[in-house]
Amino acid sequence: EADIYQTPRYLVIGTGKKITLECSQTMGHDKMYWYQQDPGMELHLIHYSYGVNSTEKGDLSSESTVSRIRTEHFPLTLESARPSHTSQYLCASTGQNYGYTFGSGTRLTVV
Protein backbone atom coordinates (compact mmCIF):
# COMPACT_ATOMS: atom_id res chain seq x y z
CA GLU A 1 0.00 0.00 0.00
CA ALA A 2 1.53 3.29 -1.14
CA ASP A 3 2.12 5.98 1.45
CA ILE A 4 3.12 8.56 -1.12
CA TYR A 5 0.70 9.44 -3.87
CA GLN A 6 1.23 11.11 -7.21
CA THR A 7 -1.48 12.34 -9.53
CA PRO A 8 -2.12 12.19 -12.35
CA ARG A 9 -0.44 8.91 -13.30
CA TYR A 10 -0.37 9.91 -16.98
CA LEU A 11 -0.86 13.34 -18.58
CA VAL A 12 -0.88 14.43 -22.22
CA ILE A 13 -1.07 18.18 -22.62
CA GLY A 14 -0.59 20.81 -25.31
CA THR A 15 2.35 23.18 -25.57
CA GLY A 16 1.98 26.36 -23.54
CA LYS A 17 -0.42 24.95 -20.96
CA LYS A 18 0.13 25.37 -17.23
CA ILE A 19 0.21 22.11 -15.29
CA THR A 20 0.60 21.05 -11.69
CA LEU A 21 1.77 17.59 -10.70
CA GLU A 22 0.53 16.57 -7.28
CA CYS A 23 2.48 14.70 -4.61
CA SER A 24 1.17 13.87 -1.15
CA GLN A 25 2.52 11.65 1.61
CA THR A 26 0.87 10.36 4.77
CA MET A 27 4.02 9.43 6.69
CA GLY A 28 4.70 12.83 8.26
CA HIS A 29 8.07 13.03 6.50
CA ASP A 30 9.70 16.45 6.60
CA LYS A 31 11.97 15.94 3.57
CA MET A 32 10.53 15.65 0.06
CA TYR A 33 12.08 15.51 -3.39
CA TRP A 34 11.21 15.70 -7.10
CA TYR A 35 13.18 13.73 -9.66
CA GLN A 36 13.00 13.72 -13.45
CA GLN A 37 13.74 10.50 -15.31
CA ASP A 38 13.71 9.82 -19.04
CA PRO A 39 13.09 6.18 -20.12
CA GLY A 40 16.12 4.01 -19.37
CA MET A 41 18.04 6.96 -18.01
CA GLU A 42 19.30 8.18 -14.64
CA LEU A 43 17.31 9.95 -11.95
CA HIS A 44 17.96 13.70 -11.85
CA LEU A 45 17.06 15.76 -8.78
CA ILE A 46 15.15 18.92 -9.78
CA HIS A 47 13.72 20.20 -6.47
CA TYR A 48 13.75 19.36 -2.79
CA SER A 49 12.30 20.58 0.48
CA TYR A 50 13.39 20.00 4.07
CA GLY A 51 10.20 21.33 5.60
CA VAL A 52 7.30 23.73 5.33
CA ASN A 53 8.20 26.94 3.48
CA SER A 54 11.60 25.48 2.51
CA THR A 55 12.34 24.71 -1.15
CA GLU A 56 15.60 24.41 -3.09
CA LYS A 57 16.61 23.72 -6.68
CA GLY A 58 18.33 20.43 -7.39
CA ASP A 59 21.24 19.43 -9.56
CA LEU A 60 19.36 19.50 -12.86
CA SER A 61 18.18 22.87 -14.08
CA SER A 62 14.42 22.87 -14.44
CA GLU A 63 11.85 25.42 -15.55
CA SER A 64 9.41 24.06 -12.98
CA THR A 65 8.63 25.49 -9.57
CA VAL A 66 7.52 23.89 -6.31
CA SER A 67 5.83 24.92 -3.09
CA ARG A 68 5.64 23.42 0.42
CA ILE A 69 2.81 25.01 2.35
CA ARG A 70 1.86 21.82 4.19
CA THR A 71 4.13 19.01 5.38
CA GLU A 72 2.26 16.36 3.45
CA HIS A 73 1.96 18.18 0.12
CA PHE A 74 4.70 19.06 -2.41
CA PRO A 75 3.25 20.05 -5.80
CA LEU A 76 5.34 20.78 -8.90
CA THR A 77 4.19 23.37 -11.43
CA LEU A 78 5.14 24.06 -15.04
CA GLU A 79 3.89 27.52 -16.04
CA SER A 80 4.18 26.85 -19.79
CA ALA A 81 4.70 23.26 -20.88
CA ARG A 82 7.03 22.49 -23.80
CA PRO A 83 7.81 19.22 -25.62
CA SER A 84 11.23 19.22 -23.89
CA HIS A 85 9.37 18.72 -20.60
CA THR A 86 8.17 15.31 -21.73
CA SER A 87 9.49 12.88 -19.12
CA GLN A 88 8.61 10.89 -16.02
CA TYR A 89 8.44 12.87 -12.79
CA LEU A 90 9.00 11.01 -9.52
CA CYS A 91 8.25 12.33 -6.05
CA ALA A 92 9.94 10.93 -2.93
CA SER A 93 10.01 11.57 0.80
CA THR A 94 12.16 10.51 3.72
CA GLY A 95 12.04 10.51 7.47
CA GLN A 96 14.46 9.52 10.20
CA ASN A 97 15.99 6.50 8.45
CA TYR A 98 16.99 8.61 5.43
CA GLY A 99 15.83 6.04 2.86
CA TYR A 100 13.51 7.47 0.26
CA THR A 101 9.98 6.25 -0.37
CA PHE A 102 9.02 6.95 -3.97
CA GLY A 103 5.64 7.53 -5.55
CA SER A 104 4.53 5.72 -8.70
CA GLY A 105 5.41 8.71 -10.86
CA THR A 106 3.65 10.93 -13.39
CA ARG A 107 4.42 10.31 -17.03
CA LEU A 108 4.07 13.66 -18.81
CA THR A 109 3.81 14.05 -22.56
CA VAL A 110 3.70 17.55 -24.06
CA VAL A 111 2.51 17.66 -27.66
Next chain:
Amino acid sequence: EDQVTQSPEALRLQEGESSSLNCSYTVSGLRGLFWYRQDPGKGPEFLFTLYSAGEEKEKERLKATLTKKESFLHITAPKPEDSATYLCAVLDWGDYKLSFGAGTTVTVRA
Protein backbone atom coordinates in the same frame (compact mmCIF):
# COMPACT_ATOMS: atom_id res chain seq x y z
CA GLU B 1 31.23 15.56 -4.58
CA ASP B 2 29.68 12.13 -4.07
CA GLN B 3 30.08 9.68 -6.93
CA VAL B 4 28.31 6.38 -7.54
CA THR B 5 29.27 4.04 -10.38
CA GLN B 6 27.32 0.87 -11.11
CA SER B 7 28.48 -2.03 -13.25
CA PRO B 8 27.64 -3.68 -15.48
CA GLU B 9 25.11 -1.43 -17.23
CA ALA B 10 23.11 -4.48 -18.30
CA LEU B 11 23.12 -8.12 -17.27
CA ARG B 12 21.36 -10.96 -19.03
CA LEU B 13 20.99 -14.13 -16.99
CA GLN B 14 19.49 -17.53 -17.48
CA GLU B 15 17.01 -18.55 -14.81
CA GLY B 16 18.98 -20.06 -11.93
CA GLU B 17 22.26 -18.45 -12.99
CA SER B 18 23.56 -16.53 -9.96
CA SER B 19 25.46 -13.28 -10.43
CA SER B 20 26.51 -10.05 -8.72
CA LEU B 21 26.03 -6.34 -9.38
CA ASN B 22 28.65 -3.82 -8.32
CA CYS B 23 28.27 -0.33 -6.88
CA SER B 24 31.46 1.66 -6.34
CA TYR B 25 31.15 4.89 -4.41
CA THR B 26 33.11 7.92 -3.28
CA VAL B 27 31.85 9.97 -0.35
CA SER B 28 33.50 12.09 2.30
CA GLY B 29 31.59 10.22 5.00
CA LEU B 30 29.06 7.46 4.39
CA ARG B 31 25.82 7.82 6.29
CA GLY B 32 24.15 5.00 4.37
CA LEU B 33 24.12 3.05 1.11
CA PHE B 34 20.76 2.16 -0.40
CA TRP B 35 19.63 -0.39 -2.97
CA TYR B 36 16.42 0.04 -4.94
CA ARG B 37 14.59 -1.99 -7.56
CA GLN B 38 12.81 -0.17 -10.38
CA ASP B 39 10.37 -1.75 -12.82
CA PRO B 40 9.67 0.00 -16.15
CA GLY B 41 7.38 3.01 -15.79
CA LYS B 42 7.29 2.80 -11.98
CA GLY B 43 8.99 4.49 -9.07
CA PRO B 44 11.98 2.82 -7.39
CA GLU B 45 11.14 0.36 -4.63
CA PHE B 46 13.34 0.26 -1.54
CA LEU B 47 15.31 -2.95 -0.97
CA PHE B 48 18.12 -2.44 1.57
CA THR B 49 20.05 0.09 3.62
CA LEU B 50 23.64 -0.64 4.63
CA TYR B 51 25.41 1.58 7.12
CA SER B 52 28.92 0.22 7.76
CA ALA B 53 31.58 -1.94 6.12
CA GLY B 54 31.03 -5.63 6.70
CA GLU B 55 27.29 -5.31 6.96
CA GLU B 56 25.11 -7.73 4.97
CA LYS B 57 21.36 -7.85 4.37
CA GLU B 58 19.22 -10.46 2.66
CA LYS B 59 15.77 -10.56 1.14
CA GLU B 60 14.61 -13.66 -0.71
CA ARG B 61 17.12 -14.23 -3.54
CA LEU B 62 18.92 -10.92 -2.98
CA LYS B 63 21.87 -10.26 -0.68
CA ALA B 64 23.61 -6.92 -0.32
CA THR B 65 27.10 -6.47 1.11
CA LEU B 66 29.19 -3.39 1.86
CA THR B 67 32.89 -2.56 1.98
CA LYS B 68 34.55 0.82 2.44
CA LYS B 69 34.59 1.46 -1.31
CA GLU B 70 31.87 -0.66 -2.86
CA SER B 71 28.71 -2.65 -2.42
CA PHE B 72 27.57 -5.82 -4.13
CA LEU B 73 24.07 -7.04 -4.79
CA HIS B 74 24.14 -10.79 -5.19
CA ILE B 75 21.25 -12.47 -6.97
CA THR B 76 21.07 -16.17 -6.17
CA ALA B 77 19.20 -18.52 -8.52
CA PRO B 78 17.30 -15.65 -10.17
CA LYS B 79 13.81 -16.00 -11.59
CA PRO B 80 12.25 -14.03 -14.46
CA GLU B 81 10.40 -11.88 -11.91
CA ASP B 82 13.76 -10.58 -10.71
CA SER B 83 14.12 -8.74 -14.04
CA ALA B 84 14.33 -5.02 -13.25
CA THR B 85 16.75 -2.12 -12.99
CA TYR B 86 18.65 -2.11 -9.70
CA LEU B 87 19.74 1.29 -8.41
CA CYS B 88 22.42 2.05 -5.84
CA ALA B 89 22.51 5.34 -3.91
CA VAL B 90 24.64 6.86 -1.17
CA LEU B 91 23.96 9.43 1.50
CA ASP B 92 26.78 11.58 2.82
CA TRP B 93 26.99 12.88 6.38
CA GLY B 94 25.74 16.44 6.52
CA ASP B 95 23.37 15.94 3.58
CA TYR B 96 19.88 14.62 3.05
CA LYS B 97 20.00 14.11 -0.72
CA LEU B 98 20.77 10.69 -2.12
CA SER B 99 23.30 10.41 -4.96
CA PHE B 100 22.13 7.72 -7.37
CA GLY B 101 24.06 5.54 -9.77
CA ALA B 102 22.85 4.97 -13.32
CA GLY B 103 21.59 1.50 -12.47
CA THR B 104 22.08 -2.06 -13.72
CA THR B 105 19.31 -3.50 -15.86
CA VAL B 106 18.91 -7.22 -15.16
CA THR B 107 17.05 -9.50 -17.55
CA VAL B 108 16.40 -13.08 -16.45
CA ARG B 109 15.34 -15.52 -19.17
CA ALA B 110 13.28 -18.59 -18.38
